[in-house]
Amino acid sequence: MGPYYKSVTSASNILPLDKTLLAEMEAANEEELKKLDERLAEAEKIEGESEISDALKARANYLTRIGDKVHFLCLQHFARLHGMNLGAIVTSPKARTRKDTWARVAHRHHTHYRPTWILLLRHSDRDHQHGQGGKVRRLPVPFVFLVDLPLHRLIDEGGDWDRRNRLKVYTGLHFLSIRQFKRGGELLLDALSTFTATELLSYNEFVGLTVIANTLGLKRVDLKKKVRTFSIFYSHMPALRVHSQLINAPEVNQVLPEIPVLGDLVKNLYECHYDKFFVALGGESLIHTPLMLIIPFPATLEQTHLIPSRLLSPHARFYTREMRILAYTQLLESYRSLTLDSLCSAFGVGKNWVDA
Amino acid sequence: MADEVVLPIPNLTIPQNLFVLSNPALEHLHDNARKDLLEGIKADRTYSSIYIT
Numbered sequence: 001m002g003p004y005y006k007s008v009t010s011a012s013n014i015l016p017l018d019k020t021l022l023a024e025m026e027a028a029n030e031e032e033l034k035k036l037d038e039r040l041a042e043a044e045k046i047e048g049e050s051e052i053s054d055a056l057k058a059r060a061n062y063l064t065r066i067g068d069k070v071h072f073l074c075l076q077h078f079a080r081l082h083g084m085n086l087g088a089i090v091t092s093p094k095a096r097t098r099k100d101t102w103a104r105v106a107h108r109h110h111t112h113y114r115p116t117w118i119l120l121l122r123h124s125d126r127d128h129q130h131g132q133g134g135k136v137r138r139l140p141v142p143f144v145f146l147v148d149l150p151l152h153r154l155i156d157e158g159g160d161w162d163r164r165n166r167l168k169v170y171t172g173l174h175f176l177s178i179r180q181f182k183r184g185g186e187l188l189l190d191a192l193s194t195f196t197a198t199e200l201l202s203y204n205e206f207v208g209l210t211v212i213a214n215t216l217g218l219k220r221v222d223l224k225k226k227v228r229t230f231s232i233f234y235s236h237m238p239a240l241r242v243h244s245q246l247i248n249a250p251e252v253n254q255v256l257p258e259i260p261v262l263g264d265l266v267k268n269l270y271e272c273h274y275d276k277f278f279v280a281l282g283g284e285s286l287i288h289t290p291l292m293l294i295i296p297f298p299a300t301l302e303q304t305h306l307i308p309s310r311l312l313s314p315h316a317r318f319y320t321r322e323m324r325i326l327a328y329t330q331l332l333e334s335y336r337s338l339t340l341d342s343l344c345s346a347f348g349v350g351k352n353w354v355d356a
Numbered sequence: 357m358a359d360e361v362v363l364p365i366p367n368l369t370i371p372q373n374l375f376v377l378s379n380p381a382l383e384h385l386h387d388n389a390r391k392d393l394l395e396g397i398k399a400d401r402t403y404s405s406i407y408i409t
Contacts, residue, residue: 001400008393014377015390021398065400200368308382310375 002026004067029066036062162196169197169206176213179315181322185213192251207255208305211262212312215269216322220330223270224248261301274327275348281323370396 002025009017040055063071168191175184188210256263268277282300306316373393376382
């Protein structure tokens, strides 16, 4: 982790530099890279192309592990120039003619591309420029591999349920990161009872994100019970009817007591206690509520889950605004007319706020 | 490297902590994030070279 530690400590004052620790890490990295260099030299001298490719992969993996982004990308470029793409085993015709199942190939593909996306996940590479045939695309999220790889098709054709569910979680998070709360929420809800992607996030975090996404994405009646018809990724696949619910789901009920603000949010929206809902949500409307006189800084969803989250932070304002609109719509749709006073009383805010 | 060797996923709390530290509005979380970030980096430092087969 020498290069990563160096980049973190040199970029700003966020972490003080411990020179002894850095020297120790660099020495360990140097020793390891020396071994990998020797192995590569040996492969180039006496062994074949696949051994050279293996040695390059080993070096790429190690560079990934220690967070040496610059050298990793150079190495990847070098490998491509010499026709040794790290993912070549999947795209080569030879691999396709083998008796391997698609799942096996998908697994290999996943394995071989992992150095790239592991590195990008770690470096939060939102602006990673990925060029193909001279084109440069700006990819909005660190989940670059989802855009690049035909993983959906491969897993559709031969993946087991575990990989399908993992992919749902990965794709769901990808959608949340690009502000597609409805689509992301659906995928997360589908994976709720069979969550296994603990390598990506903890179970409580997963349930929290599922609730956050679906509170915005689902209608009020659907929060309690939902029957949906959908096809997973491709329109030609037979549609599935899935019974899923959010409020009464045992997985959610188990976790919500540990995240009280989230429980307050869903419960109050469902039971139409909009004043309490606003308090749980946070954001601009909160400063206009009488509660602020009693508790100046109550724990709110915005402060505890949206702004501190790397994934949701860019969408915090959007989310709170959309949730407020959802609450207004929910109340206003129930009546033909509503006085300003009763509206203010329902939301627990002043007339000036509603008027504005 | 054998094709079946699945590389471990790194500690993804590291970029989260880095994000918290780089956001001045989250100053109240900085102490914990700094501690966790350093611990995460140190933990990954001792990683053995499983990539060499």
